[in-house]
Amino acid sequence: MLWDKEKIESVLPQREPFLFIDEVMEIHGDEKIVAVKNVKGDEYYFRGHFPGKPIMPGVLIIEAMAQASILLYSLAKPEIAGAKPDYYMGKVKAEFLIPVYPGDRLVIEAIKVKILDYAVITDCVIYVKDEIAAKANLVFAVRKNGE
Secondary structure, eight states: OOBOHHHHHHHOSOOTTSOOOOEEEEEETTTEEEEEEEOOTTOGGGGTSOTTSOOOOHHHHHHHHHHHHHHHHHHHOHHHHTTOOEEEEEEEEEEEOSOOOTTOEEEEEEEEEEEETTEEEEEEEEEETTEEEEEEEEEEEEEOTTO
8 A cells, every 4th residue: 555544635635425545556657546445335325326236326436536536636736736726527438337336346547648737637447356347538627726
């Protein structure tokens, strides 16, 4: 483990129960980051999605990818990320290939396509047991806090 929860929380604005990164396993400069989300069975969203057959909602899978992408951005632009900017999702193109269940370990790869001071494009892939569960292209804006 390269980054633990404390280090992750020093970068990400999200907190429990909306923090979807548990650890960072790999960092490849500002080109790629590999993070992990351990999906527990007691997570709040499983009560309603779906009773008797819990499946992690796709929007939360995308959120995990977005959070990994913010961590990647912080490596490329530490001075801007250190000022705690706001992040705004602009466009998502995603595919969900297999369901994510309680007990799954999500291995999230966020790969830089383009990182500018105030805009980010990443390609993300989530693996569950070496199988691709989801992939997405994310575009988001970064704005100084309060702008």
